[in-house]
Amino acid sequence: MTGPAPAALPGPEYRRGVGIVLLNRKGLIFAAERIDTPGAWQMPQGGIDPGEEPAAAARRELAEETGIECVTILAESSGWLSYDLPADLRARVWRGRYVGQAQKWFAMRFDGADDDIRIAGAHAEFSAWQWTAPERLAALIVGFKQPLYEAVLAEFAPTIAAAAGR
Numbered sequence: 001m002t003g004p005a006p007a008a009l010p011g012p013e014y015r016r017g018v019g020i021v022l023l024n025r026k027g028l029i030f031a032a033e034r035i036d037t038p039g040a041w042q043m044p045q046g047g048i049d050p051g052e053e054p055a056a057a058a059r060r061e062l063a064e065e066t067g068i069e070c071v072t073i074l075a076e077s078s079g080w081l082s083y084d085l086p087a088d089l090r091a092r093v094w095r096g097r098y099v100g101q102a103q104k105w106f107a108m109r110f111d112g113a114d115d116d117i118r119i120a121g122a123h124a125e126f127s128a129w130q131w132t133a134p135e136r137l138a139a140l141i142v143g144f145k146q147p148l149y150e151a152v153l154a155e156f157a158p159t160i161a162a163a164a165g166r
Contacts, residue, residue: 009080014102015094018058019045019081021107021156022071027164028131030110031140032066032119035127041140043149045103054104062108065125067118070111075159077105083148105152107159134160 009016020043022030031041046061048054055073063069084100085093119126132140134153141149153160 010082010102013099014082015098015100016048017045017101017103018048018054018061019043019103019105019152020058020062021105021152021160022062022066022068022110023074023107023160023163024110024131025163026131027134027160029134029137029160030066030117030129031132031137032126032129035125037142038127040142042142042145043137045101048104055106058104058106058108064123065119066129067121068110068112068116070116071108072111073106073108074163075107075156077103077152077155080104081148081151083145086144103148105156107156107163109163 020030022044024030029043031043034040034042044062044065046057046065048057049060052060055076058073059069059071062071080102081104082100082102085098090096090099117129119129134157137153138146138149
């Protein structure tokens with residue numbers, strides 16, 4: 001991990017991306033298990049297309065990965081957050097072009113119903129999903145992303161608490 005919360009965008013060796021902390025009406029967070037890595041859970045995330053604004057990328061990625069379109073953006077991370085891929089994954093992920101990912105994160109409220117969630121499809125990335133308590137989320141996440149997730153949860157703690165009515 002290059003650092004928990006760099007304010008500036010890291011260099012070109014990092015893929016630009018977005019991540020979404022999706023909260024339901026109970027303040028629980030959406031997490032999904034990756035098809036390609038059983039046991040590895042994550043929040044929705046993905047790349048930013050050339051010329052695309054981060055908020056638009058977050059909405060697009062969320063819709064592509066989960067079918068969810070009915071959301072309200074509650075907060076945006078103050079800076080870019082990054083993680084490094086483990087050395088054994090660097091050659092396989094993104095064709096070895098990047099050492100990791102720098103992401104803008106968004107906290108979003110899910111305004112739909114669980115029936116609106118559709119993770120199956122032609123380009124499905126997830127095999128299962130669940131709503132989980134914020135304090136349980138980091139334990140589900142693959143080890144090399146845990147510091148990033150802890151930083152995201154810390155930054156959005158007031159937003160998460162408000163969503164849960166605390």
